[in-house]
Amino acid sequence: MEEKSSRHKKARATNPPASAQEAVPVAEAASLLTDDLIVEILSHLPARSVHRFKCVSPSWRALITDPANRKKLPQALAGFLYSTFHRRDPHFHEFHFANISNSPSPPVDPLLPFLPSDKYLYVNQLDTCNGLLLCRVHMAPSSPSGDENTPVESHYIVCNPATGRWVDLPPHPEAPPDSFVFARLAFDPAVSSHFRVLQFENSDLKKYVTGVNIYSSQTGAWNHRESRLFEKITLFAGLSGVFFHGMLHLLGWLHHPLYMDENFVLVAVDVEGQVWKTTRLPSRGLGFGRIGLSQGCLHYASKVLPTVDNNKKKKKKKEEDTSLAAEIAAVWCMKDYDSKEWILKHSVTIAELWSITSAEFDVAAIHPDRGSIFLYSYDDDTLASYDMQHRLHRILHLEENNTAIFLPYVPLFSDSFAGADGQ
Known part of the structure; x- marks a missing residue:
């Protein structure tokens, strides 16, 4: 009897469980995947999943972090570009980067050293969208002038800080004298290599958005569109937009005496300026x-x-x-x-x-x-x-006198950036 029991124990020890038997073919099949196939599969996953798969094995971590594969794989949020008031002139800002990645060195240089310093006197960083950065650059004067009131020429540029490439936009349309403008960027590399810049006009007299100038990298030209909002809404110039479902989303303030406690709205504009939508924001x-x-x-x-x-x-x-x-x-x-x-x-x-x-x-x-x-x-x-x-937290220390405007930055290592002429 003892001999029979011993044989049963030995049989159980030599035969693995069914779940382990099923895992063997899976492991063997995974081992047949080449690095190129693994990268191709990972390229279709969210950035969060790709980041977690670094823990699978040392070989997977090396594959995911390999610079040669960064162009194909989605990247996680690296941090925020933000600015502080200039120490000598409050009209200008100095730019910094709040690094939230595990890398000891920032993945982007906020000084944008690839831009020609002899050409651009001052660069103001306005907005980010899927790896691209929208800036307004002030041109260095071609000849010295003693008149401080002489206007400085400026225009927009769009650049990719990860690759050091950029494109100069043609001069934007002049805004009406009684209004102020602000611009936002719309870009989705999964849909197209082309981008749009939307420059909104807010009237100082009427206190609401009146229209938008749209630049298309595909046509290389600006077009003006009148606002199609049925309500009087002021757009907040100091906040980033969200490009989603082919529309740029912005926060706004509704001028309505009946909704004083629910006057924040979400404004969505398509990249052609033809469709304008508003959505009430939850109010508590x-x-x-x-x-x-x-x-x-x-x-x-x-x-x-x-x-x-x-x-x-x-x-x-x-x-x-x-x-x-x-x-x-x-x-x-x-x-x-x-x-x-x-x-x-x-x-x-x-x-x-x-x-x-x-x-x-x-x-x-x-x-x-x-x-x-x-x-x-x-x-x-x-x-x-x-x-x-x-309920976890992490605290980053920032530079003093910052403007409390944070531009999220996700690196884009792909060169699929239409119109880029920088080196």
């Missing part, structure tokens, strides 16, 4: 936030301001402590773009943030691949990355 007080594209869906993150009772001038200490439980940041997601319905995804309270940072934060940006938001503190010049699901 007079909070104001940022829009972003995260995990394939449009997101809106806002800071919720506490409701103030003007009839109560004094509050008890207990009530003040209770107010710390109010939400300071809430993140909504538009899972179905066609429905325009916002769904509350995450929120964080004042008390929770204060327990970690002991500082007041405003929403700065939304991570494109993770369930994280970035919060900026005016008190100590820091940028905090906050994972709203796992």
Whole structure:
């Protein structure tokens, strides 16, 4: 009997479980894949998945980080370009990079050294979109002039900081004397190598957007389109746009006396300036936030301001402590773009943030691949990355006197950049 039991134990020891038997052919099949096939498969995955696959094995990590493969693989968010006020002249800015990647050296030089310094006197960084950077450059004078009031010639350029290539845009149309303009970039390398620059006109007198000038790298020309918005809306010039579903999305302010507590709207414009749409943003007080594209869906993150009772001038200490439980940041997601319905995804309270940072934060940006938001503190010049699901955080120290405008940067190592003439 003991001999029979011993034979059964030996049989169980020599025969692996069914799951292990099934894993053997899979492992053998995977070993037959060449590096080129692996890279081709990874090129169709989100950047977040590619980043995680670095942990599969040393060979996979070497394959993914190989500079020769970077042109084919999607890249993760590397950090933010931001500016500080110039130390000698407040009319100009100095530019920096907040590095959130694991690389010890920044993946981009914010000084853009590939641009000719003898040609461009000053470069103002305006917007980023899928690896490209929109700048407004001020030209160096061809001859010295003693008149300080002499206007300096300027125009737009679009460049790729990862490859050092750029294109000069022709002079943009002059804006009406009673308006101010700001420009945003629209580019999707998965759809086309061509890009658009949309220069919006906001009227100083009428206080709302009146039209847009659109540059196409395909035609090499500017076209003007009148606004087709039915409501009076002012676009916020100090915020980045989101290019999604072939439309540029911007935050705006609706001038309507009946909606004073719900006057923030999302404005979408197609790249031809023919279609203009507005969507109400979720309102929970007079909070104001940022829009972003995260995990394939449009997101809106806002800071919720506490409701103030003007009839109560004094509050008890207990009530003040209770107010710390109010939400300071809430993140909504538009899972179905066609429905325009916002769904509350995450929120964080004042008390929770204060327990970690002991500082007041405003929403700065939304991570494109993770369930994280970035919060900026005016008190100590820091940028905090906050994972709203796992409650993890990371804090970056910034340069002093920054403008609190952060341009997300995802490297684009591909040369598929139509019209680039830089070397």
